Amino acid sequence: MLLHFTKMQGLGNDFMVVDLVTQRAHLTDDQIRRLADRRFGIGFDQLLVVEPPRDPEMDFRYRIYNADGSEVENCGNGARCFARFVRDQRLTHKREIHVETAGGPLTLVVEDDGQVRVDMGAPRFAPEALPFEAAEDRPLHPLQVDGERLEVGVVSMGNPHAVLRVNDVDTAAVERLGPALEAHPCFPRRVNVGFMQVISAHEIRLRVYERGSGETLACGTGACAAVASGIRQGLLESPVTVHLRGGDLRIDWAGGDASLIMTGPAERVFDGRIVLN
Ligand SMILES: N[C@@H](CCC[C@H](N)C(=O)O)C(=O)O
Numbered sequence: 001m002l003l004h005f006t007k008m009q010g011l012g013n014d015f016m017v018v019d020l021v022t023q024r025a026h027l028t029d030d031q032i033r034r035l036a037d038r039r040f041g042i043g044f045d046q047l048l049v050v051e052p053p054r055d056p057e058m059d060f061r062y063r064i065y066n067a068d069g070s071e072v073e074n075c076g077n078g079a080r081c082f083a084r085f086v087r088d089q090r091l092t093h094k095r096e097i098h099v100e101t102a103g104g105p106l107t108l109v110v111e112d113d114g115q116v117r118v119d120m121g122a123p124r125f126a127p128e129a130l131p132f133e134a135a136e137d138r139p140l141h142p143l144q145v146d147g148e149r150l151e152v153g154v155v156s157m158g159n160p161h162a163v164l165r166v167n168d169v170d171t172a173a174v175e176r177l178g179p180a181l182e183a184h185p186c187f188p189r190r191v192n193v194g195f196m197q198v199i200s201a202h203e204i205r206l207r208v209y210e211r212g213s214g215e216t217l218a219c220g221t222g223a224c225a226a227v228a229s230g231i232r233q234g235l236l237e238s239p240v241t242v243h244l245r246g247g248d249l250r251i252d253w254a255g256g257d258a259s260l261i262m263t264g265p266a267e268r269v270f271d272g273r274i275v276l277n
Contacts, residue, residue, distance in 0.1 A: 001025065001276050006085060007042065007269040010077030012217030012246025014269070016044045017085045020051045021060070029069030031276060036067035042274065045213045048078045050086060053100055059092055062099040062106070066212025073103030074158030076220015080116035080266035083108035088268060103158020111263075120221070120260045123155045123228035123253075130160035133186040139233045146180040153229030157260070160187060160211070161225035163194045165235075169205045172197075178209025192219065196226045201237040204230065206244055217246030224260040227251040 003025055006017045016035060018025070035041040044067065051061040062082050064075045082099065086092050087110060097108045107119040127134040132154045134141050140151040153163040162181055166172040172195040181193040190211045197205040206226050208219035223242040230236035231253060239252045252261040
């Protein structure tokens with residue numbers, strides 16, 4: 001069958017976006033892995049699927065799959081691309097869009113300048129929210145990883161994140177510690193791993209080794225998790241500018257049960273169609 005898709009990117013975190021409101025298709029894990037391949041397929045960090053909502057209060061259902069075919073709960077850069085996509089495709093004219101995700105509802109607002117502001121919900125630090133195996137909820141947890149004793153913050157943004165403070169993201173051991181932490185037995189559903197360099201109370205640099213996709217140029221939920229963990233540790237104050245390899249995000253958080261607000265760009269790259277086999 002012939003599938004129409006759009007390639008999009010948010011700060012270099014790239015997506016294949018498929019409209020399953022007007023098309024019918026079912027993609028298997030194996031097909032997703034082949035489409036994600038940067039040499040034999042289209043190439044992307046995540047596949048985003050737009051579906052009709054199951055809840056009548058919502059505008060759409062937004063499903064997210066990593067490059068390894070696993071379905072996940074949330075994707076911040078994807079949410080911004082999703083908002084641009086449904087308006088560009090004329091699936092909605094609304095500027096404020098309510099979507100269901102596997103990690104809970106999200107509200108997306110397309111601003112006049114084309115930037116998208118996303119209410120990402122409140123961070124959850126309780127270990128069982130990720131899940132993470134620990135006896136108590138604390139700002140930093142000691143963890144033995146690849147022969148090293150590390151201290152990590154753990155945060156659920158719908159999806160699980162571990163945040164590690166480093167002196168310099170350019171020299172951080174992302175390729176070694178990223179996969180080791182992602183597969184650490186204390187994270188039974190695996191974890192996304194953020195390497196955070198604090199520049200000032202309002203500015204960090206961040207690299208993220210993503211569960212199921214490897215290091216990406218940017219991760220929206222990772223940026224929210226790093227800021228929430230940094231504020232909780234008393235290292236940061238809202239608003240925080242997060243410098244990622246692909247560009248900058250602004251994150252606002254009033255603390256407690258307040259939602260994290262992420263603001264950043266979303267771009268269409270090209271439209272295409274592919275025969276699914
Ligand atoms: N790139 C995303 C996060 C995508 C999902 C993540 N890899 C997971 O497995 O939870 C973002 O921008 O948030």
